[in-house]
Amino acid sequence: MQLESKIALVTGAGRGIGKAIAIGFAREGANVVAVSRTTSEIEETVNQARSLGVKAMAIRADVSLAGDVQRVADGVAKGYGRLDVLVNNAALRMNQLGRKDGYTIPFTELSVEDWDSAIAVNLRGPFLCIMKFLPLMGESGGSIINVSAGGGKRGMAGRAPYCASKFGLEGLTQCLALEFRATNIAVNSLSPGRHSVLTDQSKRDLITRDPGTIYMKPEMMVPPALFLAAQNGRGTTGQHIEALEWLMQNGQGGEQEWRVRL
Secondary structure (H helix, E strand, O other): OOOOOOEEEEEOOOOHHHHHHHHHHHHOOOEEEEEEOOHHHHHHHHHHHHOOOOOEEEEEOOOOOHHHHHHHHHHHHHHOOOOOEEEEOOOOOHHHOOOOOOOOOOHHHOOHHHHHHHHHHHHHHHHHHHHHHHHHOOOOOEEEEEEOOHHHOOOOOOOHHHHHHHHHHHHHHHHHHHHHHHHOEEEEEEEOOOOOEOOOHHHHHHHHHOOOOOOEOHHHHHHHHHHHHOOOOOOOOOOEEEHHHHHHHOOOOOHHHHEOOO
């Protein structure tokens, strides 16, 4: 098992990419800490992880709140005494902001609250998690994986808050990779690649309306996440990996194998 006895924490672990990574890590022997704002969802993730024979705990928290993140860190310290892998996956997408009827909001229609909400979860959240969990990563090092997106590499009309937060996450990744190399901690970012991952009912509805719409299975993120989880400051660090490209390069399938088909 690639992560046997490792302690891995995944934010946004109740659904989509976060849940897929948490279960994938558990399948490879990691003890999992599932964090999300929705208790019922992370409890389901934890139950699935435990069924695979590992330890797991669910902690409800809002990663944009320093007090919540500190409470999670205290829980991990008490329960396990260390942390080997941190996956910063929790994020707000455009359809979760003030206007919930689509994935774009013209800049002229954005509110300050929209902007602040996206930055708070998508950028402040990873910052807080890294700050609070860093003391739990010991001398043996560890791995921090920041889940990014295509919006972290190129701007998109109608998605200014999301793209700004993901561009910021890429910058944070590169800065900390340089700073943490001396402490043997790898910091990398991971995104799906050419196509978005199916994460919610809104995307499922789009496929139903237009069968030509392409979304990928959340599980496509697991193999490259496992690779990154095994890294430390002496290995791969400061890199951005696109999951689909990584899968093809490593003989683990391409678009057809990982594409969602309803």
